[in-house]
Amino acid sequence: MRRLAWLACLVTLAASVPQPGYAQNLILTESEISAALSHGPWPPPGKNDPSNRMSGNSAAISLGRKLFFSSKLSADGTLSCASCHQPDNGFTDGLPQAMGHARGDRNTQSLFNQKHQRWFGWDGRNDNLWAQSLRPIVRSDEMALPVADLGTALSGTNFSDPYSRLFGPAHSHTKEQNLVNVGKLLAAYVETLETGKTPFDRFRDALESGDMVSAATYPEAAQRGFRIFAGKGKCNFCHTGPLFSNGEFHDAGVPYFVTADRVDEGRHGGIKSLMRSPFTLDGPYSDDLNKTGAWKTRQLVRSHNNFGTFRVPGLRNVELTAPYMHNGSLATLEDVVHHYSSIDLERLHADGELILQPLGLTESESGDLTTFLQSLTETEN
């Protein structure tokens, strides 16, 4: 009720009160303000991952951070997680496709806000963060560490003592259990990587609290951009909620050939991988006896429209994570806006992604939408 009262107040102000200073700068309608409120508050409440007993454990977070930056987890000692997930680069690498021991097929995703995700990776091949964290260590095109060498990497190093205190000595575990343990340590650290408040959050919070002076400092161009985002662009159909993502998989009309005779199967391949994986919420390595959340994986059904679909990325700190799309094929945010403005419907099934239509944005509208997207990146003030 309190929110509704404020909304009514805001609408009145926005629509009719030409007061000096701020009212003329608030251009959103009642429904647009309601849409803006749905993208917060930020951050949403978080809780520890019950499938990972290291989640929220300060000693595990500390060791996980050390492992994240250590090159001992790679085959030749030259790569760490941070080689691709660079903190100064939005925890991405700035490359179209990741470059580990070999060039990957996909763009490196940011590690921000992972604790709020449902599926992990562009294809959702994991249903939990610790499984997603252990994969790059052993994948041949990423860090390529033979799993049998993991015990050695953990022993006789400054990881040995804290690891033993948390799990017992590495040599007392199977190689697969050590891999899972390292995944859980890395996940404990990655869970702490949460984006801060953005200009949009401050605007949204001001709207909710009725702080009209603060709300009016949000640029009009960004407000016009949000109007497109939540209006004719229908971007918020998939980029929903505080994360600006519904966490699911869609065909955004981006080609998915990898080479002349190979395509990226996207979610189709992700489900196949997930169904084979021992590292799921329903599997033997979960620490959660209640198997919380495992239902989502049990209920998975492959369908033909999974082929060539990719997870909707969140948009927080989006300005820091170029290039964009699953294969890094769009260099800038302006390119992304242009893609949706002139999307090639010929690539989409007539009964597929019905939400997508070429937006036909003017240059000014494209600029406004880009300005709004830029306002989703955290700033100190």
Place this chain on the structure above:
Amino acid sequence: MRLLPVILLALFAAQAQARDLPLFDAHIHYSHDAVIKVPPEQAAKILREAGVRSALVSSSDDDGTQKLLAAAPEIVVPALRPYRRRGEIGSWMHDPTVIGYVEDRLERFKYKALGEFHAYGDDIETPVLQRMIALAKQHDLLLHAHSDADAVERIFKSWPEARVLWAHSGFDNPDKVRATLRKHKNLWSDLAFRSDQASGGKVDPQWLAAFEEFPGRFMIGTDTFAPERWYYIKDHAEYSRAWLSSLPTGLAENIGYRNAEKMLGLMK
């Protein structure tokens, strides 16, 4: 106990048969961009490796179909799509220049079907659609219609002797599909780009009832609507064989290839 080896042998034989079931893929497109991205010899190789022994192929423009027919004449059953580019699917029924394009192709090449075309409800009453129906009658062509049930009814009203392959079975539920099949003996249903008929290799009970009521009317199809989906043909074939293997052999063979061959007069 002496029967056990016989039973095991029979089971093994049934599984091997299911794995090797030849398929007629009744919903393949090979459009202008696919021709570039998946050249004809590569496309033919994909079909052969997937065990697709026949395929109803159409393309936007028709050049792709002709090129694939040349590369795989033993597989390709050509259909003429009334589009010069895929992007015409929502506008073609209002574009009279389509008629000249289709008439020209029909004069120059042989086809077994007209389609797959998109038309809903009273789209069928437009002069372009009515001319398409007249051309199908003149050239004895099957109509491959991506349509709702209303449009299917209107096609049969326009030409009661029409033979219609209902693409995706209109994305309708099995009861609606059955009801429409009951009304028209010359209507067949393709199951392309829908996944509700089977999951985990098991057939949905409602669909099973439809297949049992109309064992001679259903067929499978991949729908290669974008070039990349050519690389889904093999997966789709495996998916199809998996759920077909849960059906009685005769019914599985019908849906797998025999119904399409009968529909098109191609019994091998």
